[in-house]
Amino acid sequence: MKYMISMLMCATFFYSAVSSLYSFEWPVKEPQIVSTFGSQAGESYNKGIDIFSSSEVVSPVEAGELVFVAREYAKGIHDLPSPMGNLAVLQHERGIQSIYGHLASPVMEDVPFYDITDQLGTIGSSGTIEAEFVYLQIIDSEVNRYVNPLLSLPSIGDTAEPQLNEVTLSNDTGSFPLESTTSVPQGSYRLSINTFNESSAGDTMHRMAPYSIKVYINGEARDSLSFESLTIRDWSAVPTAPPALQAAQLYSGPWEFQLGTVTLQPGEAAIEVFVNDFSGNEADRTYRIEVSSN
Amino acid sequence: MSIGRGFLFRTIALIAVLMYALLGSYSIKPGNAYLQEWIIDVQTKNMDSDSTEGIPPEEWIPFRVEDSFGFVSADGKLLENSSIEWNIALGDSTYCNYTQQGSNLVIRDPIRNYLYPLSVEGYPVERGGDYFVLSKDLTAVTAFSATGEFLFSKEFPSIITSLDASEDTVGIGLLNGRVELFNKDGGYQTGIQPETSRINAVYGTALSFASQKAAIVHGIDPQFLSLYQLEGTKSQRLSQIEISDPRRSQAKIAFSENGEYLLCETATEVLVISTEEPIGSFSLPLSGTLVDFEFFTELDSIYILEEDQDTAVLHIYSAEGRQYSKEKFSGRPHWLFQAEENLYIGTGSLLRKVAIERFSK
Secondary structure, eight states: OHHHHHHHHHHHHHHHHHHTSOOOOOSSSSOEEEEOTTSEETTEEOOSEEEEOSSOEEOOSSOEEEEEEEOSSOOSTTOOOOTTOEEEEEEOGGGEEEEEEEESSOOOTTOOEEOTTSOOEEBOOTTTOSSOOEEEEEEETTTTEEEOGGGSSOOOOOOOOOEEEEEEEEETTEEEETTSOSEEESEEEEEEEEEEEEEEETTEEEEEOOSEEEEEETTEEEEEEEOSEEEEETTEEEESSSSOOOHHHHEEETTEEEEEEEEEOSEEEEEEEEEEOTTSOEEEEEEEEEEEOO | OHHHHHHHHHHHHHHHHHHIIIIITOOOOOEEEEEEEEEEETTTOOOOGGGOTTOOGGGOEEEEOSSEEEEEOTTOOEEEEEEOOSOEEEOSSOEEEESSTTSOEEEEETTTTEEEEOSOOSEEEEETTEEEEEOTTSSEEEEEOTTOOEEEEEEOSSOEEEEEEOSSEEEEEETTSOEEEEETTSOEEEEEOOOOSSEEEEEEEEEOTTTOEEEEEEEESSEEEEEEEEETTEEEEEEEEEESSOOSBOOOEEEOTTSSEEEEEOSSEEEEEEOSSSOEEEEEEOSSEEEEEEEEGGGTEEEEEEEETTEEEEEEEETTSOEEEEEEEEBOEEEEEEETTEEEEEETTEEEEEEEEEEOO
16 A cells, blocks of 8 residues: 555656656657766766767757857867867756757857757767767756756657666675575665666667666665756755765666665565666566564 | 249148148057067977976966967977867966876876876866866866865756856856856855846856956846956955847956956957956957957057957957057967967967067157
8 A cells, every 4th residue: 555655656746747847859850868867977967868869950859049059179268168069058938948968060159049840950979979979958947957858858669678687785794685685684784776777779788877766665665766857965966856865875886776774674574676767667676585683 | 833833832831731740749659569489380390308307387388289289488399299189278387188088087297297197077177277177068067286186076056158266266157147156175155146137147257366356247138247346255246247249158258467457258349348446348349259368467468369261360459459460370270378478379280479579669
């Protein structure tokens, strides 16, 4: 019952988050996602998505006003280079901004308004990338948040489940991979989950963060993670929904998510893990372990 | 006939008197003379590596041309020359770059032969003697001293549109319309949010070394240049000028060394603002794309380098806006650097030194 209520609340929250934005169109035809919102990017999170496409034209996700353009290379000492390469920022209604990075050439400032069918630029590799793709970032400037662009883009039709590789309990006494563990001593454990989403784009396999991870212990919702939006707290990006962890705290290794601590009492314990991608594909595991008294 | 000859004589005499009155009493106003001292082709010139010893750091002059960067001495010796991979930040005698694509960022001190690897990725810029690495998505900045010491790292809820640093303050302009000010160690000073336009965004930020002032280009409909006095954790707006030809990209903006003047790029001209009371301004037209500008306090001169149809054009103006000189160079312009009474100009693969000399008569 608690599980059902929790799922219903999640669905309600998800719906309200989706409905708070406009419905956008993909900026390129036949989009393939190369990196998702929330994936680890250097010391922080990817605050947008990287999109590969075999088509060249980049269009706005919605009609908007050009409010900022930048070019890759600085001209002179007083200029600022753009590691996002040639980029353009469009302002939409209700404080929503869409940002398009790594375009092939600089966007001209003298065209201030773009319709959804207009060409904003072409896919390129300007900036700190070597392959060609477009970077899309959505900012809700009214609440100063980075919003997952997939919340307002049409479904991409992905049917592959996320990879859920390993769930591990660890503390000072040792590390217990749940695939091969049948019993653990009672106590508090750090919970880590190795999982990722995978897609092939441009003949290359790309790993990326899933949309959400939920954990239930004996049917009770415990730790969860959802990449709906990122907020800046103390000058660092954290997921808006708890746990508000910085990327260096959440990621202990490649695709290794640290989801807080669990306390296990003596007896049988059921640990259920659900990993979802944005298309609704789900991978789940249930681990039944014996918790012994010390 | 004789009357006619007399009339002609008197007329010529009158003209001569008038000419003397108008021109003979005219004294040549003070100005600046442009003298090219040397020019080198960085692509073909060999390094003068034997000459580097004994040249103090303050005499290393940074340069950038189309594909390479480095340092020269005042007499034209090529002390350091490297190719540009992705991007480069040049300090007075150090630089920050990628040694090759895919490698890590490093700060190099070619004089002492030190190398400081940095643990971040992005594009570096040098401001106020420190290095600032802009994250790949332009939403974060990590600061390092010229000796590679980590100073701070900050993420922002909007992309970074401009950045400047003075002796003790770092100012970061954001697309959300705010300028955040930090100490050099990362401590937060204050934020400025000049909300006055239909769209509030910051397009340019400059901090004065000498006068604790900040200048901000912000907004669309209308766009303004606002001047602030910084007082610890407070800021007070001193003046605001509406920009008639706004930009939707970064506006180059810089104070003169003594803080008394401010140069600001608009879409079609460079505004020159006197920041001392009474605050006033005039504009200098641009015929092409502004590459860079400098205000040389000691000569009361303004240097503007622009690109006009793949040609470099250097304008030299007085502090009052009178044009002293206009020089054209072949090749696309990349670099304008002022050291003492000299300018170093990079166009194409060429670097030239120009001496600016003042004459009074």
